[in-house]
Amino acid sequence: MLSKVISAVCLTLWVSSCAISAAEDPHMARALKLMSETPLIDGHNDLPWQLRKQFNNQLNKVDLNTLDTTHTNIPKIKQGKLGAQFWSAYVPCDSQYKDAVRQTLEQIDVVHRMCQKYPDTFMFATSSQDIRTAFGQNKTASLIGVEGGHSIDSSMGTLRTMYQLGVRYLTLTHSCNTPWADNWLVDEGSDPSEHDGLSPFGKQVVVEMNRLGMLIDLAHVTVKVMNQVLDMSEAPVIFSHSSAYSICQHKRNVPDDVLKRVQEKKGIVMVNFYNDYVTCSETANISDVADHFDHIKKVAGPDIIGFGGDYDGVTRLPEGLEDVSKVPNVVAELLRRGWTDEEVKKALGDNLLRVFTEAEAVRERLTNNKPDDVPIPYAEVKNSCRTSHGYPDVEEPTGAANSLSTLALQLTLALQALLLLSAL
Template sequence: MKLDAGLFLILCITLLSSTTRSHVLDEAPLIDGHNDLPYNLYKLTENNLDKYNFEKNLTNDPVWGSKYCKSCFTDLPRLRAGKVAAQFWVAYVDCKVQYKDALAKTIEQIDVIKRFAKRYQNYLHLATSTADITNAFASGKIASLIGVEGGHSMDSRLGVLRMLYDLGARYMTLTHACNTPWADNSYVDDSKPVHNLTAFGRLVVREMNRLGMLVDLSHVSHNVMNQAIDASVAPIFFSHSSAYAVRNHNRNVQDSTLRKVKENRGVVMVNFASNFVNSDPLQASIEDVAKHINHIVNVAGINSVGIGADYDGVSSMPKGLEDVSKYPDLFDLLQAQNASRWTNENLKLLAGGNFLRVFQEVENVCSEYTTSMFK
């Protein structure tokens, strides 16, 4: 019997998965840049943690199961199966509350993340540093970090930005799906720039550098991506974006920017969402995500790529990456497709090594600012 190439590859992955399921993820932390579970907690329970059983596999749950909640993909058993070692939980509030109560609602979302980590402290460790991530991995816990999604949350006030950092936020996405008064979001690329990155926007970037907060460029316009990279004295990152050349969606990163990411020593955490990886979301597959990862490596290099899946933030995930249990299958696929590129060491860089290096450099820049202040 003759096997076609596609079936042969599937058999190889199946055999690999049955024996290893990406053993590299047992040796190095898998760090995901973006999960919107906190927003689902807000939508479905009004942040009442008693109504969400994190310890249970919720695949078929009448509230949290994917048949009933199209954007629900996360619980502890599946995170464990997915070998997730560190997760940025996102404090997100809708753009509709900009100029209203965005700050208050953002603080509520930070609060639910902290309460969630405390409630499940046997499994989760609230983390704010690279050391916290590595220590949590060593102890078998999932490092739980806080990201703020959308510059509208800081209400255009540097004092608020500083307080968000003090509350534990370690990245802020400069915009979400709306412009702030100082930066354009990605959808202006479908029309024309409004603000680009203003002088105040550059000040926000530099203040984030001083604080040791990661500058997240997912959701910003192409111009703002490049301008923010130029303004930053620390490496930047994209918490959940993919490659524009593979799928020409304005949420993805163009090659010209990928080359700047390489120069900046930053990292692009690849988004899995069906609509961002394939122009026909119904046909999106794990292979599409692999194409985005490989393209970023082709343009920006092996040190510029990571994982930011966007689970619980979108309503559709590709075939083969249906929930947070599936990360090892992606790593096995990459190695089966190209073992010379995806050595164990390079898979470890993808999993979390590149992000840890970026985060460490951001922390180092913060230390340099602090040292210079006292000279």
């Protein structure tokens, strides 16, 4: 009870300070007004990963009203006027071929439980209409994006199951190749290309995501994969947390030719706030972030821009954007630079709502298509942690028991040889 009182007092003080600063800064006053009319939809926040790292997902030990070791908590969300958030269900690449699916399900679970624990703040959302409904109720629409194709373990059934649990985008790779797609480190030269972009199964995944209505996130893939997906996807694509390569030449950012193709595809690039992607250095400020918004608008127009802060997933953030409460500072800066109200509203949420609505429309058009149940070839996923059940032409390894039997046999034969030698 005390924590809620403290939170309410802090929020009241912040609102008072905002009123004073807004009175002093007409751009901030206008920014806050626009954010009260159009939901700010952020494409990527790693708070669920912080809940795992810091508390092993033990939400009973956490109070999001007072948590002060993250970029995100409830008072900061209210201060930042966060209308909708794609929470990242992320697990590291070292879980690939091991327990990635289990860990991802646990991250999906923690988002569901977060919404259940704080129903006055969060509304679990799975559709564009849910975002609008939550905004009308003054709640933060809470959606799930799975960050990394390794989380589905090359399984269409797992992809579909995650969709049923509320996942509405999949980032095709994180910072490792999957058995069916190359990641951005290939372009950097630190990982070898394994598939020349997407493998045939990777293309199956894209088609199945279109059928489901799951957004395809290209934030961590190679340029080759970006173009392959743009060639074949029937629905608009997203970059949930990437910035402009021409401003900061980091391989996680989006080159101009791809920005133009995203425009043609009517997709969206949601600008990342991580200093390394903003200035390619350890320091950055609000103006540097706004430069990315300006550049994307200049190259491909205002219809493909969004916000993808990457809060709680990065170690360095621009001065003035230290946590989610500070996002209105970017909006005020865009207005200061001459952005119109309509352009700002597009970037805040209208663009993402349009993309999401179109993906849902594609799903409806494909509703009579059968689910893809052709599995990935076993040779492409064979490893010591995977069985071959269901692959009729593959002899199933007999496992550890057989290995132990073989070892016992070898020891027995060795012992018999030693006894034979001693007898001689």
